[in-house]
Amino acid sequence: MSRHEALYAAICKGKRNDVQALVPQLLAEGAVAEELLTHTMIPAMRDIGEKFSRNEVYVPEMLIAARAMQAGLNILEPVLAKKGHQPYGKVCCGTVKGDLHDIGKNLVVMMLKGAGYEVIDLGVDCGVEKFEAGVAQGATAVLCSALLTTTMPYMKQVVDAFRDRPHIKVIIGGAPVTLNYAKEIGAEGYGSDANDAVKVVERLFGRSA
């Protein structure tokens, strides 16, 4: 089963309208929803993500491609659910308490969905309770982002809250956040950009090479 070139290209080029037209059309023509996801759509996002990490595409194109992917997923999700499709894992994402920035966090959410994970988007200004609520809904990884140096310190509180539950992995990221900071506060993982976040999650769920 090879990938559908037109859909693959539409996602890579961020052509949201084309994706919204192609997905129902392909399903009507008999394409299997799960195969569309795993053979065409997820590879398209992975391709874009890799290019982003290599500075071959930048945030503008990545964001636009992720939106096109999301548009396709929105159409596919009910079909997948009906067939009992299982995501590779369940995670929750939120911007920490006191911080309202969400564009980066939204990109991570889209990239993770595009990589086949179920993502609970906790929104912004998330206190520990919101992350706890995500875990209560079955998430086994907690992704926190902070965009301000003034809100970063809250990440330590999140890490501390889950310290007694080592099976819940806390991953942090955001422009002012560094690998050193992650080590300093004892976070399980650090994502340097949205694509890196996906790689960290894949590694934690035992899916990467």
Next chain:
Amino acid sequence: MPLVFKAGNETKIAQERRGKLLGLARLAGLPMGASCGGAGTCGSCTVFLEQGRFELFGQTVEIEAGDRREVLACETVYLGGDAEVTVPRVAAVVDEGARIETDVLLPTHASRPAVRVVDVRLAAAQHESSTSLCERLAGALGLAGVDPDIAATLPADASSAPLSVSATLAFADGQERLIDLRMESSGRPPLALAVDIGTSTVAVALLDPATGRILDRAARFNQQMLRGDDVASRITHSMEPDGVKVLRELVTGHTINPMIAELCDRQSCDPEDIGAVAICGNTVMAHLFLGLPPAGIGTWPFMPVARAFPTVSAQTAGLSCHPRATVYVAPAIAGYVGGDIVADLAVAGFGQRPGVELLIDIGTNGEMVLAENGALFACATAAGPAFEGAGLVHGCRAVRGAIERIDLDAAGRLNCATIGGAPAIGLCGSAAIDFIACGCEAGLINEFGRYDLDLLRRMGRYVSFALRGHSTHACVLADASESGTGAAIVVTEADIAQVLKAKAAIYAGIKTLLQGRGRAARAIDRLILAGGFARHIRLERAIRIGLLPDVPVATVEVIGNGSLAGAVLALVDTSSRRAFVELMNRPAVVELNLAPDFAGHFAEALAIPHLDPTEFPSLTAQERST
């Protein structure tokens, strides 16, 4: 056995035997940008260790010649002995030849100067009535009272005899107060000082408040920049022990006072002739100036300690003026929309006419205000310092040698003009906008900010630039042989992406405010651009890249440094301070991150000029007609 810094053609020697490289470089005369304030996260202080002994994260590192290692200057400590460090790019914090906006355009106003001298004659005291020197003075001056410390400076025999005095009155909190008393007029009129405290640049104007005449002006980079480029890093630094005190001293003692000395020297006057000061700045700047902790502004709900500030004495403020000079700080609208925006609004006469007006302060914080038949809505977009040249590999502030204009002629040749005509040392924000606009027109740059590599190669301007371990495509603006740094000046695709993110933030803010009122760009009757940077943008270029909405250029008014103009206004007509108070409470503040459509508007505005061509109908029409 010194530490030698090499930056392009320059060599500087550190005098110290030990210390963090970032600080040593600054002391040696090579101040480097530190956007994050030395936290180790922005990469702008990247340097190369060529040889020597250093300490990095607690470990001693010996570098031999040929063993070059890339590190962050804020994280690396020099341990003494012979050493050499290469500074690959100097994000100049120097002021030489800096192009900083100090033009002042005032609206119509009355003459109510913030400081004036009156000569009065006190009649002889009546022996029967019980009175005091203070009451005699207050009576003669028409004041409710005077400061006994000042009255006490009069000679002892002044108590009851008739007396002629020269009194200096300055305005504070709604009324005048006596700040100085002499037996004879000094013959020099009292002066006033207007100050615009920007996050990046501080501009001052020395004026005669009675006539409104500006005697002189100066501008300097806000020395707080050594503690971070943006307000968020300043807030973080303020939270360290003595943080507020350090930051306060950096703006008063190291930025404003040296400018006062410079101006008074040039004008042959005494700093103590300055009897009134007015300060306009964003809310964080106002807090730090007054020594108030801005920490609350750092996290949601972004609550400042105060929005209205008391007028303090120059002595309290730490300014080298007359110690009792009154220092007025313009009130703020919210944590992220400050007194500088209030000043912009007052100077532009904003929100007083029917129709739709939009004011944008194009700078690091990207604040904007929408007026719809007098109802005001404000927001801040945190566009970032890309327009100030920061974050670009060869970005620099608007100093001598900065490329400020770029054109592509019909033959496809790139022409760059620098400030002062000096050899290029980098490019500033206005040039970046020019480059992207004319690059798109010429087909060199596509709608996502990517180069047409074939065209770039044919132009002979292609270069692959190494950036943090990866290579990126770049266009050469000036060869190594013609540049002022000894290295080629380039614009990378990563740079273009940075500018696109900044312009998309501003455009998304505009769209969110307009859509909140059910309006489109064509509804804008009047678009006002404020901020020093605004003066240097070519409007057609800004619209071409999608930074500004598609409005006729004739609807755009550039008011330049409205913050400084507002400070001048507050000094020449104190009744304008009432207008400031009224303005501070009018706008409804829109929190962009909570507006559901903001993220979508931002994503769509990332393309040049926009993902949706119907947003820019006049550009699409132009394309169709060519």
